[in-house]
Amino acid sequence: AQTVTQSQPEMSVQEAETVTLSCTYDTSENNYYLFWYKQPPSRQMILVIRQEAYKQQNATENRFSVNFQKAAKSFSLKISDSQLGDTAMYFCAFMTLNSGNTPLVFGKGTRLSVIA
């Protein structure tokens, strides 16, 4: 079974600074996807960024980038130039790649507070 571990229950960062959220996972699969989701107080789970395991290049989306270390099974999220609107719960998630629909497996989340 796959597991996802987020070891930082809470973090804070000053506005405009950079913060990195950690995520490790455990799987015996070779083909899979990794995701970071953001859940603000509105409760809407929003996809921030995703990474295909077969791609060596780290994914980036504007101020968000990942450090994907496949051998170490590590998938950290870096947020640059943090903004107040980045305040939210952040969930790391894993999904195996196969021909059908496979469920996402989530970590416990990291609560990020951006301070003015």
Next chain:
Amino acid sequence: ETGVTQTPRHLVMGMTNKKSLKCEQHLGHNAMYWYKQSAKKPLELMFVYNFKEQTENNSVPSRFSPECPNSSHLFLHLHTLQPEDSALYLCASSQPAGINYGYTFGSGTRLTVV
């Protein structure tokens, strides 16, 4: 608005009540999911439906009964719940992996069992 709509947004029910949660998507997705989100725990997968057929029941107690009448609608029928069932219930939909592997989530129903 993401395209996945959940109603009601909040629900308070007694342990002897019967209620239903509703989820609706018009994104053309063919898979729908129920997740339970409790404080300080990972999101727990409850049920998976592919093309209206239930493909996964993650050992969920029978007091939770899902229904998927078509690929756009998903219900979660609740009866004789316990206080520990109080949580945020999230619905999501997706296309098969490899085509469009993103999940789209609703805003959830905050359930309180009294």
